[in-house]
Amino acid sequence: MSPTFQLDGEDIAFTPGQTIMQAAKAAGVYIPHLCWHPDFPAHGSCKLCTVKANGRFGSSCTMEAQAGMSVENRTAELDDKRRTLLQMFFVEGNHFCPSCEKSGNCTLQATAYELKMMSPHFDMFYPDRPVDASHPDVLLDFNRCIMCSLCVTASRDVDKKNVFAMGGRGILGRRIHINSESGRLADTNFALTDRAAHICPVGVILPKRKGFAVPIGERRYDKAPINEQVKEPLKETAP
């Protein structure tokens, strides 16, 4: 019989070596997260998945499950902190959902709904982040980047192309860069068939001419909240 730990009082079975996040997902229990993806090594940067394991804060995507461990997940204390993190994401970028093609399919937005984020709370930064529309098939809108680095990992490890990189410093300077002499996506060998073209949890990497094929109101998180879609495989935008 596999060992178990307690997640909000519920027994969760795990195989040794699994993280708390992996075991919870396998059991269909939602732990809020943005930068974690089941197909890739944990990055541990967004901190949305912070839980309290045996009384200590830790990222559930990097912390290995231990038999008998007692983990708090959806407590008011943790969800309050998560909401604050989300509000910081929302003021650091330009997240104008009404004009975003990803609205309704966006993990950031769906997570904010789940955590009942009613306002950005903080003062807005409104950073200047020009878009890159140079590629014939893909638009890059950096205004919405949350620095999860999933595109960096997918392009490097799956596509073997290394198109994306994290760079720059400071709240407004740090962003995803394109590895080409010109800095433009058109001058790379990036293709719509790349894994990295469909990994973005927000509205940065967008296939052109597909934006509103599915109307607003009929999209993934319009139909059901994110916490009810834990076991389904992540549906990435079809090429």
Added chain:
Amino acid sequence: MNAPMTAAPVAAKKLKVATTSLAGCFGCHMSFLDIDERILKLLELVEFDRSPLTDIKHCGPCDLGLIEGGLCNAENVHVLREFRKNCKILVAVGACAINGGLPAQRNHLDLRDILEEVYQTEYLLGRAGIPNDPELPLPLNKVHPIHEVVKVDYFLPGCPPPADAFWKLLTDLLAGRTPTLGHGLLHYD
């Protein structure tokens, strides 16, 4: 003790509600009106003070103020402060009031460049120069959401918020509950 018990129960005093659209498109007000015949039920419980629905120009003391739109000029700030001063509860309604929305997409551009582009460079706009009639409120350098200027009590997101979200907010407040929006009523688009 012996007084006759004939007096009819006093009808509950109607709550006063004021609404306005600052740097908005009135789309939130249109969505509010989509509560359809429920507005008759609402009018049994509330009375509108300053609002585009009444055309009253300034608001007196109110129980509830609904603010659509963000702040793009000096007049918006004056109106917002008038509402905050007079309303016990102030609600930011819609994307523009909450994060600046569409008007805030000018924020990464220089204001003078925008005005020159529109009024001096653009073909067919008369090239008459940037309007500076003293009647015109001065534009702010950047568009701001209203919570950056006054305390906001509740937020009703959406572009626009659905009529049912307005109804939920109003019925919750009238019943003395903290307003909550569930899945389907809370959305940002």
